[in-house]
Amino acid sequence: MSAAGKxxxxxxxxxxxxxxxxxxxHLIIVLVGLFWMTPSVGLLVSSFRDARDVAxxxxxxxxxxxxxxxxxxxxxxxxxxxxGPSFLNSLIxxxxxxxxxxxxxxxxxxxxxxMRFRGRDVLFLFVVALLVVPLQMTLIPVLRLLTxxxxxxxxxxxxxxxxxxxxxFAVFLLRNFFGGLPRELLxxxxxxxxxxxxxxxxxxxxxxxxxLASLAIFQFLWVWNDLLVALVILQDPAKxxxxxxxxxLVSSFGTQWQLLTSAAFISMMLPLVIFFxxxxxxxxxxxxxxxxx
Amino acid sequence: MVKAFPGVFSRxxxxxxxxxxxxxxxxxxxxALFFIILFLVYPTIETLRLSFMNQDSSAYIGAENYQHIFxxxxxxxxxxxxxxxxxxFTVLATGLGLIFAVLTGKVRYESLAKAAIFIPMxxxxxxxxxIWRFMYAFRPEGFTQTGLVNAIGTGIGLEPIAWLVEHAxxxxxxxxxxxxHTNNFAIVAVGVWMWTGFAMVVLSxxxxxxxxxxxxxxxxxxxxxxxxxxxxxLPILSPTIAVVGTTLVIQALKNxxxxxxxxxxxxxxxxxxxxxxxxxxxxxxFGRASALAVVLLVAILPVVLINIRxxxxxxxxx
Numbered sequence: 001m002s003a004a005g006k007x008x009x010x011x012x013x014x015x016x017x018x019x020x021x022x023x024x025x026h027l028i029i030v031l032v033g034l035f036w037m038t039p040s041v042g043l044l045v046s047s048f049r050d051a052r053d054v055a056x057x058x059x060x061x062x063x064x065x066x067x068x069x070x071x072x073x074x075x076x077x078x079x080x081x082x083x084g085p086s087f088l089n090s091l092i093x094x095x096x097x098x099x100x101x102x103x104x105x106x107x108x109x110x111x112x113x114x115m116r117f118r119g120r121d122v123l124f125l126f127v128v129a130l131l132v133v134p135l136q137m138t139l140i141p142v143l144r145l146l147t148x149x150x151x152x153x154x155x156x157x158x159x160x161x162x163x164x165x166x167x168x169f170a171v172f173l174l175r176n177f178f179g180g181l182p183r184e185l186l187x188x189x190x191x192x193x194x195x196x197x198x199x200x201x202x203x204x205x206x207x208x209x210x211x212l213a214s215l216a217i218f219q220f221l222w223v224w225n226d227l228l229v230a231l232v233i234l235q236d237p238a239k240x241x242x243x244x245x246x247x248x249l250v251s252s253f254g255t256q257w258q259l260l261t262s263a264a265f266i267s268m269m270l271p272l273v274i275f276f277x278x279x280x281x282x283x284x285x286x287x288x289x290x291x292x293x
Numbered sequence: 294m295v296k297a298f299p300g301v302f303s304r305x306x307x308x309x310x311x312x313x314x315x316x317x318x319x320x321x322x323x324x325a326l327f328f329i330i331l332f333l334v335y336p337t338i339e340t341l342r343l344s345f346m347n348q349d350s351s352a353y354i355g356a357e358n359y360q361h362i363f364x365x366x367x368x369x370x371x372x373x374x375x376x377x378x379x380x381x382f383t384v385l386a387t388g389l390g391l392i393f394a395v396l397t398g399k400v401r402y403e404s405l406a407k408a409a410i411f412i413p414m415x416x417x418x419x420x421x422x423x424i425w426r427f428m429y430a431f432r433p434e435g436f437t438q439t440g441l442v443n444a445i446g447t448g449i450g451l452e453p454i455a456w457l458v459e460h461a462x463x464x465x466x467x468x469x470x471x472x473x474h475t476n477n478f479a480i481v482a483v484g485v486w487m488w489t490g491f492a493m494v495v496l497s498x499x500x501x502x503x504x505x506x507x508x509x510x511x512x513x514x515x516x517x518x519x520x521x522x523x524x525x526x527l528p529i530l531s532p533t534i535a536v537v538g539t540t541l542v543i544q545a546l547k548n549x550x551x552x553x554x555x556x557x558x559x560x561x562x563x564x565x566x567x568x569x570x571x572x573x574x575x576x577x578x579f580g581r582a583s584a585l586a587v588v589l590l591v592a593i594l595p596v597v598l599i600n601i602r603x604x605x606x607x608x609x610x611x
Contacts, residue, residue, distance in 0.1 A: 022399075025399060025400065026400065029396055029397060029400060030406075032393065032396075033405075033410065036412075036413070036486070039424045039428050039441075040412065040413070040424060042424070042427060042441060043423070046427065054439065056437060057437060057439065058439050058440075058444050059439070059441075060444075101328075104324040104325050104328065105325060107321045107324060107325065108322050108325035108326070110321055111318040111322050112322075117315065117319065123322075125601060125605075127329070129600070130333055130334075131600065132543050132593055133333065133590065133593070134543075134546070134547045134586065134589045134590055135547065136549075136566055136585075136586040136589055137337050137587070137590050138336035138337060139336075139573070139586070140336075140340055140579055140582060140586075141335065141336035141339035141340055141343070142336050145331070145332075160332065161332060163332075164331070164332030164333055165332070165333075167328055168329070196317070196321075221415065225417030225418065225420075226417075227417070227549070227550040227554070228550060228566075231570070232570075242419075243550075246419050246420070246423060246554075250422075250426070250554055254426075257439070260423050260426075260427070261427060264420040265420075267417060267420050268415075268416045268417075268420045271415040271416055271417075272412070272415060272416070274415065275415040279408070282415070283411075283494055286414065286491060
């Protein structure tokens with residue numbers, strides 16, 4: 001295979017042949033990629049178009065000169081259609097809905113990974129089984145429970161629910177990661193007289209940053225993108241997250257595409273930023289999450 | 294603060310570290326167990342009980358809710374739609390994911406190509422539903438089509454189609470009798486658009502795990518790409534395909550958001566989850582809603598068992 005004896009021309013034509021042979025492959029990949037992106041691009045373009053343009057022509061015609069793009073739709077949905085407050089609500093719901101379950105799951109995972117007690121393996125197997133129990137199975141009693149506790153329709157109520165729903169997966173993922181930490185390291189810490197608390201906060205958590213990052217991204221997006229739990233538990237219109245607000249917008253302004261597209265894009269912004277900035281952790285979270293329903 | 298006992302560690306088996314401290318593990322588990330029992334275990338049992346009670350849970354009515362479910366045409370449609378999701382969505386997303394995983398693995402701009410397909414995974418079903426409602430937007434004949442699908446359709450001379458309303462296309466009506474409405478296919482396509490990226494990423498990670506030596510040995514023995522795919526890659530990848538498949542099956546069964554935002558379950562697109570929501574909030578029939586949830590649970594139960602078995606095998610090989 002050595003190219004030493006070949007002239008530059010021969011090598012060049014070999015490369016050209018390879019390129020021609022692989023052309024269909026490249027073509028397919030590029031076309032599929034474009035095909036997959038097109039719907040989202042359509043949304044993005046329409047969100048910057050004037051209401052009359054959106055109603056009278058397809059978004060693909062917007063690329064003709066003179067360009068006529070506007071930020072008006074965003075100003076409208078943020079102020080008139082409650083997208084601004086909803087964005088804030090989504091944050092208020094998602095941030096504790098991410099931190100609390102991870103912390104609680106961390107404690108449990110530490111016990112599962114590094115402590116010995118009766119029924120440990122059976123209990124953990126039970127958690128694995130709970131991973132895929134459909135949410136629907138719990139909604140009615142949880143709603144009643146929260147109503148009895150006067151927490152239905154409140155932020156603490158939905159924090160509690162998301163904490164519980166996020167726990168099985170978080171415990172599962174963290175236990176597997178904690179269990180893989182080097183035993184000698186933890187043992188020497190115990191020998192030095194460190195308490196479990198100290199080992200957990202000073203050793204286990206810092207060593208588990210990659211797993212924690214993946215888990216945090218996964219849980220945050222899960223809560224941020226959730227519609228069903230919010231629909232059931234947070235009926236108070238002043239507290240609705242963006243998913244619910246957009247759903248309401250769809251049913252009342254189903255064809256006002258300039259509003260719907262900009263509202264949808266506002267809700268997509270944060271997930272997209274996370275996706276592009278933390279793609280590696282994001283993908284790892286997805287890989288680990290392939291057991292969760 | 295409970296201190297660990299240094300004496301324990303002379304017998305350094307990992308699990309022995311805290312053997313002497315019997316109560317301690319339960320203190321660490323307490324918060325998690327509290328949430329799991331109160332918000333997952335108790336509600337599951339309670340829903341099971343409610344499914345045998347009347348609409349406001351004031352009296353037991355035996356299996357009446359279940360009889361109603363299997364007798365009503367609305368539920369039959371929903372169940373059939375779930376089956377359609379189960380089969381079509383799972384097969385298409387897994388199949389396309391596998392194809393894209395193999396193809397993108399062959400080029401240098403792999404991560405870019407994968408990102409394009411994977412992005413929909415990051416956004417909500419609600420946003421995806423808005424995106425595709427817009428793609429499917431319908432105007433009567435003679436008006437400018439602003440939805441891309443109908444614009445292309447009318448561009449090549451077809452009539453515009455109300456994709457999310459239409460029960461059947463004029464041309465293939467005969468092939469799709471009864472509840473297999475075409476609008477369901479339009480919504481399933483959105484699900485495939487969202488989840489193919491997931492299948493692709495998981496399968497691609499599996500592909501990377503196949504040793505190159507095995508593949509090179511096959512090439513040396515004269516196998517072509519096609520044979521290598523079917524005889525080597527596919528068998529090695531089958532456990533990963535199973536993981537992807539079960540995840541997608543669960544998604545297909547629990548599917549709510551997408552249908553809810555795209556059609557609210559109208560025009561014959563209801564699935565079990567949307568029907569349950571309607572029983573809860575439109576009809577305030579908590580008995581029937583619970584029974585529908587139980588149907589979902591029973592459908593998912595095999596997946597639970599598969600997961601447990603897979604987990605046990607994993608633990609043994611750790």
